[in-house]
Amino acid sequence: MTQSLKKQEFEVSKELNLSLKSKKTHKNYKILILNHLFRTYIFPTKKEKIREIPILQYRTMSTQLKIPVKLVRAFIEPFLADLIELKSFLKVEEFMFSSKNYASQIKIYLHRLHRLAPIFDYKRAKENTKILKLKLKASYFWPRVTTQAAIIIYITDLLDPLEKIKIKQTNLRVLCGCSAYAFHMTRNKIGLSPASIRKHYGGRPSY
Numbered sequence: 001m002t003q004s005l006k007k008q009e010f011e012v013s014k015e016l017n018l019s020l021k022s023k024k025t026h027k028n029y030k031i032l033i034l035n036h037l038f039r040t041y042i043f044p045t046k047k048e049k050i051r052e053i054p055i056l057q058y059r060t061m062s063t064q065l066k067i068p069v070k071l072v073r074a075f076i077e078p079f080l081a082d083l084i085e086l087k088s089f090l091k092v093e094e095f096m097f098s099s100k101n102y103a104s105q106i107k108i109y110l111h112r113l114h115r116l117a118p119i120f121d122y123k124r125a126k127e128n129t130k131i132l133k134l135k136l137k138a139s140y141f142w143p144r145v146t147t148q149a150a151i152i153i154y155i156t157d158l159l160d161p162l163e164k165i166k167i168k169q170t171n172l173r174v175l176c177g178c179s180a181y182a183f184h185m186t187r188n189k190i191g192l193s194p195a196s197i198r199k200h201y202g203g204r205p206s207y
Contacts, residue, residue, distance in 0.1 A: 027118075029067070029071060029075060030075050030118065031118050031119070032065065032067075033061070033065065033067065033071075033072055033075045033076060034075065034076070034079060034117050034118065034119055035119050035163075036061060036064065036065055037061070037076055037079075037171075038117065038119045038167045038168065038171045038172070038175075039119075039163070039165040039166065039167055039168065040061075040064075040165065041053075041057060041061070041168075042168055042170050042171060043080070043171060043174075044170055044171065044174040048170070048173070048174050048179075048180075050080055050083060050084050050087075050174070053076065053080075055069075058072050058073050058076075079116065079117065082116055083116065083117075083174070083175065086112075086116065086177070087174075087177060090146065090177045103133070105145045106129055106145050106148055106149060106152070107126070107129070109145050109146070109149050110122070110125055110126065110129065110149055110152065110153075113149060113153070113175060113176065116175075117175055119157075119167060120153045120156050120157055120160070120167070121156055121160055124156050124159075124160070125152050125153060125156045128152050128155050128156050129148075129152055132148065132151060132152055132155070135190050136148075136190065139189065139190050141186075141189055141190065143182060143186045144178075144182070146176050146177040146178045146182075147176075147178045147182045147183060147186050148186075149176045149178070150172055150173055150175075150176035150178035150183050151183070151186055151187065151192065153167070153172060153175075153176065154167075154169070154172060154183075155192070157172075169183070
């Protein structure tokens, strides 16, 4: 499945004829399509497995975005294949996210997630990482890096004035490899309601 989905990435690259100018077009399409996916459609199952998106949903997204169905699929299917690979990697290499070297791990992981799905303001997320670190330190509480990444992206997205429709939490948790229990437990543990986030994080706009 993963291998067949990967072929779509080659097809879209070929179709867009990746010159220097079209690379920017390729990037813009990826941001637009994946943002729409994460904010309007829940792609994991109830057990947080990656579901196959039906063709009718692709057609709906195509109509909403005014982009050909072929291009919508050509960006989403390779992304889903890469996400499945990442989830498998996290299961095998779980020990890498359990040590106390959180500072470097969270930066590396956020960068990897942003390359996979550029759906959040990466620069602002790095700033929010520093603020969250202080809050966790004050609480003597250090959740796994995958959970921290989910919280950081959640905060970053909530405060982003450019995104009126927010990322669906189920999609966010699956992207980061964070369980629903860990996500909500961490939010409750350090008091992260939308109101408190705007207060403690200043409600500053994303750059």
